[in-house]
Amino acid sequence: MIKCEKLSLGYDGKAIVDNLNFEVSDGDYLCVIGENGVGKSTLIKTLLKLIKPISGEVIYNENLLPTEIGYLSQQQQLLKDFPASVFEIVLSGCQSKVGIRPFYKKEEKQTAKEKIEKLGLLDLMTRSFSELSGGQQQRVLLARALMAGQRLMILDEPVTGLDPEASQNMYDIINELNKSNMTIIMISHDIKVALEYATKVLYIGEHIFFGTTSEYKKSRGMA
Structure with a gap:
């Protein structure tokens, strides 16, 4: 690869x-x-x-392909206060595929819901991103990264700033993705x-x- x-x-x-x-x-x-x-x-x-x-x-x-690569960085304070819903954040992960098209396709919205469900965030889908805990926010951003790339995931210290329980949850999710x-x-x-x-x-x-x-x-x- x-x-x-x-x-x-x-x-x-x-x-x-x-x-x-x-x-x-x-x-x-x-x-x-x-x-x-x-x-x-x-x-x-x-x-x-x-x-x-x-x-x-x-x-x-x-x-x-570049569209098959997802990236998740360390937590950033700027993103923590981002005024958007969980669904909107995750859906924005396919922005590179949307290009100049001024709308998201039905299939893209469905895929976003599937990623949200996969990471156990369905109950939080309409919640504001800024209201979530650090661990929940990282799971949302991982779901967003999965929208961007389906084949290769690159992660830069994805559990920085998370408590032990949230860190373990992230590691378990990443391990399941690899499996x-x-x-x-x-x-x-x-x-x-x-x-x-x-x-x-x-x-x-x-x-x-x-x-x-x-x-x-x-x-x-x-x-």
């Missing part, structure tokens, strides 16, 4: 991380871990084509979570590791 070769990432020509090599296949659950400031979010921005690598190459499967054959790339500061759910691990630090979860455990003497 995605192959990265000899990537050097950073800003203004100054590299944060060098010689990054890894591959993501259909159905993978890749967890990207490492300390703060090592380039994890920079990698995500590169994969989303928001910034260009300093050197190296990101190769996308020709069958992977339904959605490919997951997730940044996490929680190595325990990475080892519990991920099929592959990319560790970015002084040394770089890429391999299966069991290989990572062996490399750390945890097997």
Whole structure:
């Protein structure tokens, strides 16, 4: 699906991380871990084509369309107070497919309802987004991201700011998405979570590791 070769990432020509090599296949659950400031979010921005690598190459499967990629960022204060209903927020996830068309199709509205139901938000569909708890808001934004992409989901520390119960709920939902054959790339500061759910691990630090979860455990003497 995605192959990265000899990537050097950073800003203004100054590299944060060098010689990054890894591959993501259909159905993978890749967890990207490492300390703060090592380039994890920079990698995500590169994969989303928001910034260009300093050197190296990101190769996308020709069958992977931009409309098949969803993205969920960390919680943002600006979004927390957004004056729209849950349904409106989720429906806006298909905006890139709507283009200049000034209305949503019946099928798009139905899909939005299905995503809302899938994430257990049906009772909240008409509620204002700003009235919801942090965990509920992240589930709404995940539903929105699912409207944008059905095949690959990229998540940047999706449980930041959530309490333990809401965090576990998010992890369970993401795991179920992967089991339904959605490919997951997730940044996490929680190595325990990475080892519990991920099929592959990319560790970015002084040394770089890429391999299966069991290989990572062996490399750390945890097997």
